[in-house]
Structure formats: structure tokens, C-alpha cells
Amino acid sequence: MSHFDIPAGFRFAGLASGIKKSGKLDLALICSDQPAATAGVFTQNKVYAAPLQVTKPRIAGGVCQAVLINSGNANACTGEAGLQVAQQTSQLVAKQLNIDEELVALASTGVIGVQLPIIPFEQNMDKLVDALAEDRALVVAEAIMTTDAYSKVASARFSDGEKAYNILGLAKGAGMIHPNMATMLGFVLTDAAIDAQFLDSALRQAVKKSFNSITVDGDTSTNDTVLLLANGAAGGKKIEPGSEAAQAFVQHLERVLLDLAKMIVRDGEGATKLVEIKVQGAESEDAARTAAKSVATSSLVKTAFFGEDANWGRIISAVGYSGIDVDQNKIDIFFNQVAVTKDGLSTGPELEAEATEVLKLPEFTVTVELNQGDTCSSYYTSDLGYEYIKINADYRT
Incomplete structure (x- = not known):
């Protein structure tokens, strides 16, 4: 000890x-x-x-x-x-x-x-x-x-x-x-x-x-x-x-x-990645936390992480349905330091390819910049893959 x-x-x-x-x-x-x-x-x-x-x-x-x-x-x-x-x-x-x-x-x-x-x-x-x-x-x-x-x-x-x-x-x-x-x-x-x-x-x-x-x-x-x-x-x-x-x-x-x-x-069942979802530039801490939680709990986002697919569309969508007020034309999204979205639009295939390399890491951060204020909040999530289904399908047996 x-x-x-x-x-x-x-x-x-x-x-x-x-x-x-x-x-x-x-x-x-x-x-x-x-x-x-x-x-x-x-x-x-x-x-x-x-x-x-x-x-x-x-x-x-x-x-x-x-x-x-x-x-x-x-x-x-x-x-x-x-x-x-x-x-x-x-x-x-x-x-x-x-x-x-x-x-x-x-x-x-x-x-x-x-x-x-x-x-x-x-x-x-x-x-x-x-x-x-x-x-x-x-x-x-x-x-x-x-x-x-x-x-x-x-x-x-x-x-x-x-x-x-x-x-x-x-x-x-x-x-x-x-x-x-x-x-x-x-x-x-x-x-x-x-x-x-x-x-x-x-x-x-x-x-x-x-x-x-x-x-x-x-x-x-x-x-x-x-x-x-x-x-x-x-x-x-x-x-x-x-x-x-x-x-x-x-x-x-x-x-x-x-x-x-x-x-x-x-150690999430079957997890291969630890991902920090960081929402910044929000109007309040509650808004940042709500948006971060929405992204972190999205099954589509989590399966994309498992598949190492830099599918930022799922992320911006989860922010959009989180319930907070956002301006989609101001949203920037980063995988670590790689910008995949600027002002709500794709930054192009070259940067998306760089982001895909980030997704191969066991730990990384997804940053969503709302550009609406000066508060931020983080949520931690895992990817969701085949092993999770296998463990929980057999849990009682």
C-alpha cells in the first residue's frame, strides 16, 4: 500500500x-x-x-x-x-x-x-x-x-x-x-x-x-x-x-x-476509450453542462467513437437537441486540437482525416465552442461497442 x-x-x-x-x-x-x-x-x-x-x-x-x-x-x-x-x-x-x-x-x-x-x-x-x-x-x-x-x-x-x-x-x-x-x-x-x-x-x-x-x-x-x-x-x-x-x-x-x-x-463495460466532452463559450454553467451531457450520453456519438469515425454531425446534433439555446452558425468543434467544424460548417476532409487519427487514441477530448458566453463544463464518457452488449446480455447467467 x-x-x-x-x-x-x-x-x-x-x-x-x-x-x-x-x-x-x-x-x-x-x-x-x-x-x-x-x-x-x-x-x-x-x-x-x-x-x-x-x-x-x-x-x-x-x-x-x-x-x-x-x-x-x-x-x-x-x-x-x-x-x-x-x-x-x-x-x-x-x-x-x-x-x-x-x-x-x-x-x-x-x-x-x-x-x-x-x-x-x-x-x-x-x-x-x-x-x-x-x-x-x-x-x-x-x-x-x-x-x-x-x-x-x-x-x-x-x-x-x-x-x-x-x-x-x-x-x-x-x-x-x-x-x-x-x-x-x-x-x-x-x-x-x-x-x-x-x-x-x-x-x-x-x-x-x-x-x-x-x-x-x-x-x-x-x-x-x-x-x-x-x-x-x-x-x-x-x-x-x-x-x-x-x-x-x-x-x-x-x-x-x-x-x-x-x-x-x-473501465466501462467493453469500453476502449475515455472521452472528455468539454462545452465552452456557454451563457451559463448549467447550459454548458446540459449540452455536454447531451453529447456524452448520445448512443450515436458513443458508437462513432467506438468506430473511430470523426462524425461531428452527431455531436452538433446532440448539442442542438440538448434543450439549450444555441446558434448553429457559431459552433466550433475540435477533436483534441483538430478543428473539424468552424461556424457550424465542415473544415474539410484533410482536417477530418487528422481528427480520425485522434479518435484512435485511448483518451482524447472533444471540445464544443458555442461562442455565446464565457462559461464551460465537462462530462466524461466512454465509447459503446460490441463487448458492452455481450457482457450485459449474459450478466445474470
Whole structure:
């Protein structure tokens, strides 16, 4: 774990409990040595899973000490039985750690509509707690994966001028990725002392620029959860809103979340490209964001990226139907630095050929210049190809 900055006072564990038929890791626990100030953001899907029904009211209290996560089963659309299992797993954790049950948060990910068995939790909770260690964050990152090709971890260090603090982010997600958040779980930990109210505003700001600015396939899950815990274990003064230390915290939090968000898009099911859609010259940030989202979520645009076709017509069309006011005679479009459209017209076959070379890169930026104002916004998307269909056609089998 030497290449990641691990916050003090947190321990981690993961194991294979049998929830996944494959025998891979499927149960994880994150534990703070002391109750931590906590903020959370959750799916806006009106159908949401049992673990969220348990966790959301607890996180509203602004404090948490342990997070239990399982993969392989979403415990969503499982009715009263699913809710009872969620509550039982919470009780098992609390008892084993000897903490108040209200300090336990739950998260699940996997197949919807299948009852989550309680037996794997009953048989393995003591082993999970016994395995807790400061150097096992990567095990948690692996245990929370479903169709992910790789685990997702990011970290940062910041200072208040006297004391250094760490931020660690763990996430999973590859498909059903679309705001408002999407089949993704994220757990962000810091050893700085920060109150829950400031954590909440910082998290919402950071999520808007990261997890709520990505798309893979336009689906929003029933289980999306991002939790931010600050346990103050590094010592030092409380970080107050408006201070230089608070600015440093927010800046590094945003970077960690954006790093994780980009990993999720890069790992989009079957994805071969990570594309930043940047809309600039807009009349407002909302307008820029709306247009960028429209381009990023267009299946025609995404399939063109997969086919390495510099089809700027699909892009300008997506801007046009986004709902914002635009003047098509002012729109310029670039693939990296290559201008394919000027004043709404083609710049010719030579530049389009150059743009096609850009599309062969694993990462590139599409810039749409509206020439109507001075604000901009970015969205991150992947291409859409055959492998996505294959993975999701066979997901339950």
C-alpha cells in the first residue's frame, strides 16, 4: 500500500463468503477506530435497495464508524425479507465490533431482485472483523467489484500548514453508469477533523464535478452510494470552512473523486476509450453542462467513437437537441486540437482525416465552442461497442 496515502485510524478487511458463485471476494468491511463525521450521497432512482433504506437515515445523523459492503447481490427489490437481512447484517457487524448499530452503514452491489442470503454473513462476520488491518484497503477495493475489470483506488495528501492529512478513495463501477450517480459505490476516508456539515457541502460539490459528470450507458442504479468519513485520527486542529486548509481539502477531495470517476468510465463495460466532452463559450454553467451531457450520453456519438469515425454531425446534433439555446452558425468543434467544424460548417476532409487519427487514441477530448458566453463544463464518457452488449446480455447467467 506504499503508493497510496492511507488515513490514520482506519482498518480494512475483505474475504470470499460465498455470495458470488465464482468464489471471488465478495464481503468487505471498513472500520474507523473511533466514530467519524460522515456525509453521503445516494442514488436518485425512486427504486432503491434495502441497504440504502437502512443507511440513509443513519448517515443523516452525520456520524458513522463501520461500513459493511457486499458484492454479487444488490439486495434490491427484495421486499420486507431483504430489509430484514440488511438489518440483521448491520446487527452482526455492530455486535462483533461492540459498537452502536446506528454507527453501521451498509452498501450492496450486484444482481437486482434476488434475495440476499444471511448465512454468508453469519458464518464470516467474526473472520471479517478479525482480518481488519490498516494495510488491506486494496482487498476492500477488490471485494466490492462486480463487472469491473480492475479495482479503483485514489489518494491524496494535504496540509493545514502544521499537520499533514491523507484522503483515500475506493470505488467500484463499470456499467449502469449515469448520473445521478450510477451503479457505483464510493468510500472516501480522511484522518482530518472536519464536521459533518462541511463534509456534506464539500462532498456534494466534488460529486457534481466527478461522479455526476460521467456516463457509460445511461442507466442509473438502485444502489448508488458515496460515503465520506473524517475521523480526525491524524490529530491537529479542526478544519473550518473558509480556511486555507478547507480549500486544500476540497481541492484534493475533488481530485480523488475525479480520478476515481475517470477510472470508472475507462473501465466501462467493453469500453476502449475515455472521452472528455468539454462545452465552452456557454451563457451559463448549467447550459454548458446540459449540452455536454447531451453529447456524452448520445448512443450515436458513443458508437462513432467506438468506430473511430470523426462524425461531428452527431455531436452538433446532440448539442442542438440538448434543450439549450444555441446558434448553429457559431459552433466550433475540435477533436483534441483538430478543428473539424468552424461556424457550424465542415473544415474539410484533410482536417477530418487528422481528427480520425485522434479518435484512435485511448483518451482524447472533444471540445464544443458555442461562442455565446464565457462559461464551460465537462462530462466524461466512454465509447459503446460490441463487448458492452455481450457482457450485459449474459450478466445474470
